[in-house]
Amino acid sequence: MEKKFDILYIDDEQANLYSFKALLRLRYNVHITDNTTEALNLLTMNPNIRIIFCDQKMPGEQGVEFFERIQVDFPRPVRILLTAYADPQIVLDSINRGHVFRFMGKPWNEGELLSCIEEANRYYLANTLLDQRNQELVKAYDELDKFSYSVSHDLKDPLAGMMSAIKLALEFNSVDQLHEILKLMSKSLVKLEDYIDSLRDYYLLRRGGLNLSKIDFQEVFDDLTDFYKVYANGSGVNLDTRVDQVYAFINDRSIIELIIHNLVSNAIKYQKETEKNKSIFLSVVTHPDHAVLEVMDNGIGIPKESQQIIFNLFQRASDQAHGMGFGLYNVKSAIQKLSGEILVDSELGMGATFKVIIPTK
Numbered sequence: 001m002e003k004k005f006d007i008l009y010i011d012d013e014q015a016n017l018y019s020f021k022a023l024l025r026l027r028y029n030v031h032i033t034d035n036t037t038e039a040l041n042l043l044t045m046n047p048n049i050r051i052i053f054c055d056q057k058m059p060g061e062q063g064v065e066f067f068e069r070i071q072v073d074f075p076r077p078v079r080i081l082l083t084a085y086a087d088p089q090i091v092l093d094s095i096n097r098g099h100v101f102r103f104m105g106k107p108w109n110e111g112e113l114l115s116c117i118e119e120a121n122r123y124y125l126a127n128t129l130l131d132q133r134n135q136e137l138v139k140a141y142d143e144l145d146k147f148s149y150s151v152s153h154d155l156k157d158p159l160a161g162m163m164s165a166i167k168l169a170l171e172f173n174s175v176d177q178l179h180e181i182l183k184l185m186s187k188s189l190v191k192l193e194d195y196i197d198s199l200r201d202y203y204l205l206r207r208g209g210l211n212l213s214k215i216d217f218q219e220v221f222d223d224l225t226d227f228y229k230v231y232a233n234g235s236g237v238n239l240d241t242r243v244d245q246v247y248a249f250i251n252d253r254s255i256i257e258l259i260i261h262n263l264v265s266n267a268i269k270y271q272k273e274t275e276k277n278k279s280i281f282l283s284v285v286t287h288p289d290h291a292v293l294e295v296m297d298n299g300i301g302i303p304k305e306s307q308q309i310i311f312n313l314f315q316r317a318s319d320q321a322h323g324m325g326f327g328l329y330n331v332k333s334a335i336q337k338l339s340g341e342i343l344v345d346s347e348l349g350m351g352a353t354f355k356v357i358i359p360t361k
Contacts, residue, residue: 011054063081
């Protein structure tokens with residue numbers, strides 16, 4: 001059963017105000033006032049008001065004029081005009097200026113009043129849902145624009161590098177020279193592979209439901225350690241792990257792995273180049289209803305002012321490592337899909353700790 005919602009009733013006749021509130025107070029949260037100035041204050045203090053009833057013949061300002069005045073600042077509440085006069089001009093003004101949903105005669109009938117409220121509430125809910133969908137659509141289009149630009153730019157860059165290397169190779173006869181060109185081509189291919197992996201993760205997070213299974217974190221961490229062994233050793237990074245899994249944990253393993261891989265990969269990329277003891281510590285602790293993952297490093301850290309944007313699409317806090325700005329965006333999207341949360345603790349030059357809390361299913 002839906003909880004009581006808010007209604008505002010404006011009328012300069014006190015008897016009507018008390019009668020309206022007495023009739024509806026058990027069904028709805030009723031706000032009443034005898035003037036439009038106080039009505040505006042009530043709307044400001046109660047942003048959840050869904051329906052406004054206003055008498056047309058208000059002193060100082062007619063009902064239609066009040067509805068027209070609040071249209072910009074309070075567009076969502078459904079407006080119902082009370083009038084004892086069937087004046088065609090009032091009807092036209094109400095539609096054109098006040099965007100009135102419905103008229104009601106005075107004195108009002110109880111059955112008609114209740115029916116009007118329920119109809120207006122359905123209209124309010126439908127419009128609210130439409131507004132939310134429109135906001136989501138605007139956000140999706142904005143991401144699509146950025147995504148399209150990134151794809152055209154970041155796919156073209158490594159391919160252009162490959163083409164340049166091939167042209168140079170055709171001019172060389174020395175094996176040593178060709179080896180150098182092959183190294184350049186290899187770097188371009190690695191960059192392209194990383195980008196394709198990011199695209200795969202991006203679309204993985206936009207598939208339908210979750211593929212749930214019981215997750216053995218020791219197995220996940222062992223696989224990850226094997227995967228990064230050569231990469232970490234080649235970068236001079238020591239990767240340590242700890243698993244404290246007392247409770248069973250059920251979730252989507254592929255998405256959990258996506259989160260961990262992106263966080264560990266970033267921790268390796270953003271180590272201090274001059275640091276002799278580069279280190280990353282990956283841990284997990286399971287609880288009865290959730291798991292806590294942590295990735296801690298002693299890298300370059302993240303400036304406080306950048307910590308709010310690092311999860312945005314195509315945003316990076318440092319140019320030390322080349323990337324497309326997908327990694328942490330995908331991490332945030334993955335955690336949201338699992339109904340979890342992520343916390344960042346970092347200072348510039350002092351390393352970073354990412355703490356991820358994910359509920360079990």
